[in-house]
Amino acid sequence: MVAKKSQQRLGFKTGEYIVYPSHGVGLIVAIEEQEVAGLTLELFVISFEQDKLTLRVPVAKIKSVGMRKLAEESLVAQALTTVTGRARVKRTMWSRRAQEYEAKINSGDLIAISEVVRDLYRSEEQPEQSYSERQLFEQAMDRMSREIAAVNKLTLTEAVQLIEKQLAKSPKRTKATEAEAEAEGDEEAAA
Incomplete structure (x- = not known):
């Protein structure tokens, strides 16, 4: 060598x-x-x-x-905006969604990773995640926070706090909004 x-x-x-x-x-x-x-x-x-x-x-x-x-600062800002959006959870079997999430995480695309963080995030008031959901969320959160920390010259903890602050701004997902999302999913499936 x-x-x-x-x-x-x-x-x-x-x-x-x-x-x-x-x-x-x-x-x-x-x-x-x-x-x-x-x-x-x-x-x-x-x-x-x-x-x-x-x-x-x-x-x-x-x-x-x-x-x-590493992503440009404008892409980091776009990723942080993505996590504040409404979660888009498809009404397909968990195994299929898990594969899609895994593919997004391993794509290396910061926006795709931020979509996984957004879709799998659960606030304190929401029902507990399954083990595999939590694993995928933590993996996506880790990838996203490490890149944001490197781009913005933050510590890993500061980057995680920044993402969590953005997640807290996202529309609250209560049982009512989850039921609405399910109904929308059913309507789309019927169409």
Whole structure:
């Protein structure tokens, strides 16, 4: 393994935070060459401190894996606005919705992740979530808060508080509004 002198490839450089769709926010710690099966590969070495994980990604695979730079501040503002909207819960089986939520979380798209946070959020007055719902909510919240913390140079706790403050502004979901949403879902299904 030989570290490269020039520490920038495809617009990414060492010391820069990036988003890797299936792992969230990571830090490029090095760009190195490694010989694999007689071929020399250039690799990004990405550290995910929260998961105690180091990933080596071939430079040539960056586009296909969906690695991207952190979101712009305007996109962060849009994501925070998204979580204040009315939850859009489809009336499909939970297993199908769970797959869709998982796909949105692993897409690395900040807006899609914020939609999952919005849709799975439960206030104190609402009924308890199932274990799998809570797991998906926490995973989406973690990904969203880590990116917002990196973009806005906040601590993780401050980013979580910022998102929770926005969630508190969302329309209250009471049993009556849930019943209305169910009725709307039934009407849409009948149409």
